[in-house]
Amino acid sequence: MIGSSLKISVAFLAFFALSIMVVSIPNTGVRSVLCNSGTFTGGDPFTVSLDYVLKELQSATPTVKNYDFYNISPYPNAFAYGHASCNQNLSTSDCTTCLEAAKNNMLGSCQMRIGGRSVLNDCTIRYEQYPFDD
Numbered sequence: 001m002i003g004s005s006l007k008i009s010v011a012f013l014a015f016f017a018l019s020i021m022v023v024s025i026p027n028t029g030v031r032s033v034l035c036n037s038g039t040f041t042g043g044d045p046f047t048v049s050l051d052y053v054l055k056e057l058q059s060a061t062p063t064v065k066n067y068d069f070y071n072i073s074p075y076p077n078a079f080a081y082g083h084a085s086c087n088q089n090l091s092t093s094d095c096t097t098c099l100e101a102a103k104n105n106m107l108g109s110c111q112m113r114i115g116g117r118s119v120l121n122d123c124t125i126r127y128e129q130y131p132f133d134d
Contacts, residue, residue, distance in 0.1 A: 002120070005020075006094045018083065025045065025094060025097075025119075026086075026087070026090055026094040026095070026098035026101075026121075026122040026123065027098075027120070027121035027122045028097075028098055028102070028120050028121070028122065028123075029120060030105055030118070030120055031099045031119045031120060031121060032117075032118075033105055033110070033116070033117070033118045033119070034110075034116065034117045035110035035113045035115070035116050035117075036074045036107055036110070036114050036115025036116065036128065037109045037113075038113065038114040038115070038128070038129070039076045039112050039113055039114065040112055040113075040114055041112070042112075044078065045075060045077045045078035046078040046129065048059065048073075048075060048078070048129060049075045049078050049079060049080035050073075050074035050080045050127060051068040052073045052074070052075070052080070053071055053072070053073050053081070053082035053127055054070075054082065054103060054125075054127065057069060057071060057082045057083070057099065057103075057125055057127075058069045058080065058084070058096065058099050058103065059082040061084040061085065061095060061099060062086065062092045062093075062095040062096045062099070063092065066085075066088055067085055067086035067087070067088055067090070067123075068084075068085040068093050069083070069084055070082065070083045070093040071083075078083060078129075079129070080127055080128075080129060080134060081124045081127065081128050081129070081130065081131050081133070082125070082126065082128075083124075083125070083127075083134050084099055084100065084102075084113055084123070084124065084125040084126070085123065085124055085134075086098055086122060086123040087121075087122040090122055090123075090126055095123065096124075098113075098120060098122045098123035099123050101120060101123075102118040102119075102120050102123050102124060102125040103118065103125055105118045105120070106118035106125060106126075106127075110115050114128070114129040115127060115128040115129060115130075
């Protein structure tokens, strides 16, 4: 009898522990997308700088404290500046997922623009051709 009571108790505790685990996914609902009115062309050196900045934002932001990261491209002939942040309650992988969605929304709306910003419910990403503070 004691053995079955112990099994029931363990089963109950396991069920209870699993039922209180929180599983979250990033809220990638778009709040706003803003684009700089200036443009660049495909052969412009800014293309390389922008690619560098966006890749760094996506790879570094989920790994830094408070998910808040600023950067600048290392190419002096056409600097690009960037900032990205995620809701601190997200997991690292959820921050990565959210930033990917934010980047895709921004680039889809701000094609060939020298600046863009995408604000989702759980993350934001921004780039410009000039330094900025959010």
